[in-house]
Amino acid sequence: MTHFYAITGLFAIALLPCSTYGQLWTLAHSNLSLSEEKSVKCSSLMGLSRTQRPLCRRYNDHMTFVSSGAQTGLEECKHQMRTNRWNCTVPSTASASKSLDVGSREVAFSYAITAAGVVHAIARACKNGELSEHCACSRRARPRGLSPTWKWGGCGDDTDYAYGFSYEFIDANEKGNRSRNRRETARRNMNLHNNEAGRLAVFRMTRPTCKCHGVSGSCSLKSCWMQVPDFREVGRRLHAQYAAAMEVKSTGSGKLRPRFTSSKDPAPTDLVYLDSSPDYCIPNPNMGVLGTSGRDCEMYSPGMDGCGIMCCGRGYSSRDIVIETTCRCKFQWCCSVKCDTCRKQVRKHICH
Structure with a gap:
């Protein structure tokens, strides 16, 4: 076919x-x-x-x-x-x-x-x-409701x-x-x-997006264009x-x-x-x-990810595992963020 x-x-x-x-x-x-x-x-x-x-x-x-x-x-x-x-x-x-x-x-x-x-x-x-x-750039017409003081015509997503x-x-x-x-x-x-x-x-989810221009962020001029949403x-x-x-x-x-x-x-x-x-x-x-055998599930969730639904009534096993996460993040001048790596124990539930 x-x-x-x-x-x-x-x-x-x-x-x-x-x-x-x-x-x-x-x-x-x-x-x-x-x-x-x-x-x-x-x-x-x-x-x-x-x-x-x-x-x-x-x-x-x-x-x-x-x-x-x-x-x-x-x-x-x-x-x-x-x-x-x-x-x-x-x-x-x-x-x-x-x-x-x-x-x-x-x-x-x-x-x-x-x-x-x-x-x-x-x-x-x-x-x-x-x-x-x-x-090239979008040629969409200026949308209604946009402030007349805002400039239309930045490079938008086509x-x-x-x-x-x-x-x-x-x-x-x-x-x-x-x-x-x-x-x-x-x-x-x-x-x-x-x-x-x-x-x-x-x-239909594409919307006008605007950016300010001006000395010290005064926003004396604002230009706008059409932009697709985050996927x-x-x-x-x-x-x-x-x-x-x-x-x-x-x-x-x-x-x-x-x-x-x-x-x-x-x-x-x-x-x-x-x-x-x-x-x-x-x-x-x-x-x-x-x-769904081997899939993770949530013991107390009433939704589709709950162990009762996800495991289709077959039951599940639980085990403790150690995972690594970022923690104690601090801003470093200039210009980065430095984080520590922390370990913590969590309990996972796995479908039979």
Whole structure:
């Protein structure tokens, strides 16, 4: 099924031996770098679909930022899911196609967070002059409500270009899949919807940022520009959307509608999924499930990270370990902070 390239087409190069787990996770592990003398070899780059390789050649200088953006998305996925039974990792032996065969809310989140990472990285690269043949500073109009005494026009992150590139490149795989199979059509539309939700998260969270200028910090002049948020904020937003994700079904024409008639049609920013999540308690390499054995848990937490939920009723073991932390930090003139290293004993609880 060609739609398996699509996200995680930015998400999978070293996670799995086969590129079909998805281009985004693949490129996240590719450690791409460009120099003036050398470009990315699109023909040998794992994780790209047939429809994306021509775009890779056309936008060759973008690929290192696609890779780094996907990596940012992958790391943020792990952070946001660190207290869940599924923590955004798969075993290296997982079957590529089956890993994404279930159109679950976790897969929906994976598509969205990596698409967001690419928009974020490309927007920053434009601002920094690293893609100067294609984009530069943001050309967004002065937003309403900004004080008339503040100067508009500092060099902002170009989310308009980043959004457009991400739309063209990431969605190319899904749009190149012309299968008339109803199931594949539904998955294609699910993936496209979640890609868009990820892009919009960055685009709509971009805000004016201002800086004061003047003698001794007098702020006699303030200049402002558009800036993408810290990616941790994007991750939190998408994680909240993951928790509220909408289960959908496919109509005869392949369009997605709420599975339950009392629900409204999904908004562009909603995450959508077709299938219930698999059982993440027990290892299932063929489904890309590691299980929760060996995971840390919190003895008294009522949440997903609590030992009762995380360990799936199997129980847990406790042991004392010694960890090192920084302590007694002092400011040194000028200009550094010096800290001591302290050891302390903590009790860890580990799922059976």
